[in-house]
Amino acid sequence: MIERPKSPQSAAAAEQQLKEPVVFIIDDDLSVRRALTNLFESVGLHVAAFGSAPEMLQQRLPDVASCLVLDIRLPGLSGLDLQTELAKVNIHIPIIFITGHGDIPMTVRAMKGGAVDFLTKPFRDQDLLDAVVKAIEQDRRRREVAKAVAGLKSLFETLTPREREVLALVAAGLMNKQIAAELGLAEITVKIHRGHIMRKMGARSLADLIRMAESLGIGRGKPMPTT
């Protein structure tokens, strides 16, 4: 459950394994990569630059707030394609597109796909920096929420099947005797399950438990769009 890779395979991802945000760059033009790298490093941001999408996809993405500065026009897998791919694999890194020759449909598709910003060359360095800072902050918040939910999920998984059933009915607001009837149990049994649930979930009050269940999409909530 707790896994912590100790042998980083990529130099790029390795050095900022800790907590510093990282800006990923994908651009097939080396001089652009260099310029962007310099720009970001000049404000103290860590950078990992790649010449193509596949190069980046091979990497183990570090578990820190990050964003991706992406040229929309790339040989092979285009920027938009990469955006689609990442979404498919459930990687939600915020993307900032840059392009020299973009058009409106491309822009619309990118923004609909959740892009943070879309800049046309030439752009002001400051605009890109602003977008990057904003994107990283957004990713940081997203990761916070995701981590919290993941924590809840792992707690939930320590529950036995029966306990999960009981939890669902508790979250629905039924009384112990109603839950017992529903599941064909004695009330005392429900109480015991309930006690286990509270302890395992680390809930300090019913209000707590209800909110946890809500976050997990149990009882009355609709399933979350995942991490």
Place this chain on the structure above:
Amino acid sequence: MIERPKSPQSAAAAEQQLKEPVVFIIDDDLSVRRALTNLFESVGLHVAAFGSAPEMLQQRLPDVASCLVLDIRLPGLSGLDLQTELAKVNIHIPIIFITGHGDIPMTVRAMKGGAVDFLTKPFRDQDLLDAVVKAIEQDRRRREVAKAVAGLKSLFETLTPREREVLALVAAGLMNKQIAAELGLAEITVKIHRGHIMRKMGARSLADLIRMAESLGIGRGKPMPTT
């Protein structure tokens, strides 16, 4: 609390006061308005068309699912400006932009501002219809949620100041005796307030009440981005 206007002041808004969705159109070109109106009416959608933004702003917007098809280039108040204005006044109608001469920055601004879609002329009728249908569905869902929250709010407003304090602490998961201590009351008094709260809010269980409090941003929730 229940208000239902019976004297519609605008013909346009009047005829679909009931439940049919409405497509608003703003375009300074009469022929475009006509064409779009025909297009939408041909698929059974109600339409209200205007030649400029102020014309529409004067209207009483009907309380039904709707969307706005907006030319980005308008004399006076531009489409983007209107989008900004509407956001300021807390009107969240989904907007579909259409334009003949758009550029990417405009597109980005529009999409960042929450636009549903951004079409460039010439576009396929079907694309516009798809966008409109999607936008209306989105608005319908938003209105549902907003209505539910508004209902909760009006219930909450029937609570006395003291009852609200108690509710907050209940939602935080405190026991009656703790709430009593916190507020300098006897436990029995808290129980009585609690009973009133349950009845006034129409909560059928504590789980119910907790979720209501959550929706209202009470206890542990963060304030919602409003309606």
Place this chain on the structure above:
DNA sequence: GAGGAGCCCATACGAAGGTTTGTAGTCGCG
């Protein structure tokens, strides 16, 4: 085949939640 996990239940008891009935003080308003 001993141990553990998961499930079920009884008895017993104390703690917490909730209602009813009745009392009482303060305020503001018509």
Place this chain on the structure above:
DNA sequence: CGCGACTACAAACCTTCGTATGGGCTCCTC
């Protein structure tokens, strides 16, 4: 000034919750 609201509390009573102790069953694994 009387009435209604909001507030607060007590006594009495019942329900619901929660836990502890102890017992029993099945299934699976080491």
